[in-house]
Amino acid sequence: MKIRTSYAVAGLLACVVGASGWLVGRLPAFALAAEPAGRPVTFQPPPDSAIPQGKFGDMVRLGERIFREPATYAPQFVGNQLRCSNCHLQAGRQAGAAPMWAAYTAYPAYRSKNGHVNSFEERLQGCFRYSMNGKPPPLGDTVLVALETYSYFLAKGLPTGEDAPGRSFPTLPKPQLPADYARGAQVYVQSCASCHGPQGQGQSSGGKVVFPPLWGPQSFNWGAGMTSIKSAAEFIRANMPLGLGGTLSVQQAWDVATYMDSQVRPQDPRFTGDVEQTRKKFHNTPFSMYGQTVNGAVLGDPTATPPDGTVPVAATAAPVQQAD
Ligand code: HEC
Numbered sequence: 001m002k003i004r005t006s007y008a009v010a011g012l013l014a015c016v017v018g019a020s021g022w023l024v025g026r027l028p029a030f031a032l033a034a035e036p037a038g039r040p041v042t043f044q045p046p047p048d049s050a051i052p053q054g055k056f057g058d059m060v061r062l063g064e065r066i067f068r069e070p071a072t073y074a075p076q077f078v079g080n081q082l083r084c085s086n087c088h089l090q091a092g093r094q095a096g097a098a099p100m101w102a103a104y105t106a107y108p109a110y111r112s113k114n115g116h117v118n119s120f121e122e123r124l125q126g127c128f129r130y131s132m133n134g135k136p137p138p139l140g141d142t143v144l145v146a147l148e149t150y151s152y153f154l155a156k157g158l159p160t161g162e163d164a165p166g167r168s169f170p171t172l173p174k175p176q177l178p179a180d181y182a183r184g185a186q187v188y189v190q191s192c193a194s195c196h197g198p199q200g201q202g203q204s205s206g207g208k209v210v211f212p213p214l215w216g217p218q219s220f221n222w223g224a225g226m227t228s229i230k231s232a233a234e235f236i237r238a239n240m241p242l243g244l245g246g247t248l249s250v251q252q253a254w255d256v257a258t259y260m261d262s263q264v265r266p267q268d269p270r271f272t273g274d275v276e277q278t279r280k281k282f283h284n285t286p287f288s289m290y291g292q293t294v295n296g297a298v299l300g301d302p303t304a305t306p307p308d309g310t311v312p313v314a315a316t317a318a319p320v321q322q323a324d
Pocket residue numbers: 067070082083084085086087088098099100102103104106123124127128131132147167168169220224225226231
């Protein structure tokens with residue numbers, strides 16, 4: 001499918017309707033935008049128009065630019081075709097899509113992932129290393145300062161030390177039936193492939209990625225939070241298909257998350273050299289498919305797994321390109 005549209009979401013949806021008709025009868029899509037279940041979200045982050053003039057405002061604006069277009073504004077740290085805003089929707093403003101305002105007030109915090117108290121900057125580093133399949137910017141680097149300044153700006157007036165309603169993704173009940181790859185494949189074809197492509201590779205137009213890749217060498221790596229079937233199911237149920245959050249059943253969300261997280265993607269940067277050992281150390285949960293055998297192949301097998309941290313490639317190239 002050829003996509004001829006700007007990155008504007010309205011344009012994307014209009015285009016998809018025109019191209020395949022799958023949304024017909026379900027419009028208006030935006031009336032159905034994600035409404036996270038659970039505690040009511042009352043906090044509103046300030047709009048861009050509230051960014052002040054001067055050096056502080058300049059840093060907020062830089063942070064938002066990096067957040068929306070990391071491959072352009074922080075290419076030396078980005079190893080895939082994703083943007084922060086592909087997962088943290090509305091450039092980190094959307095409740096129920098791990099918004100930056102709720103994240104900002106939640107740090108410093110202990111994380112079992114690395115066994116110590118993390119500053120907000122260190123938490124940002126993690127998303128570069130894993131979700132962006134890149135390299136963590138050094139502490140104090142302008143990229144981290146800008147992203148922290150932007151997040152601080154968004155969190156204006158929000159109390160620290162409390163878990164803000166809207167943080168992270170809305171929790172999802174367990175599925176009635178065990179989550180299933182084959183059912184997930186069907187959901188994928190029906191509800192996702194029109195945008196993310198039949199192979200999960202995403203789609204681009206005029207050299208710009210308009211629908212981000214869900215797996216393959218240009219997506220998040222095996223260390224990323226989205227490789228947890230639970231996190232992915234929660235994100236998908238609340239936010240996907242884009243503009244139709246909350247329309248998949250709980251079962252469908254678990255099934256399609258299982259399908260998505262059973263595909264080939266870049267290696268876990270913590271890979272010890274041995275898949276079984278890496279699974280034991282970092283993926284010892286029923287929600288990770290790393291090291292499991294799917295369709296006859298072991299996920300994470302180094303002979304069939306793209307490398308992690310492919311930053312030199314992205315950094316020396318012009319802003320991300322992908323064949324149409
Ligand atoms: C592939 C999707 C994806 C991309 C791309 C991504 N993240 Fe994340 N990010 C996540 C997930 C999943 C979590 C964990 C959310 C949770 O469980 O609360 C997370 C968590 C975070 C958190 C902590 C949130 C909290 O409430 O504790 C911050 C901060 C963050 N990301 C920043 C970034 C930045 C900055 C970028 C771009 C450099 C980025 N992320 C790119 C998926 C992504």
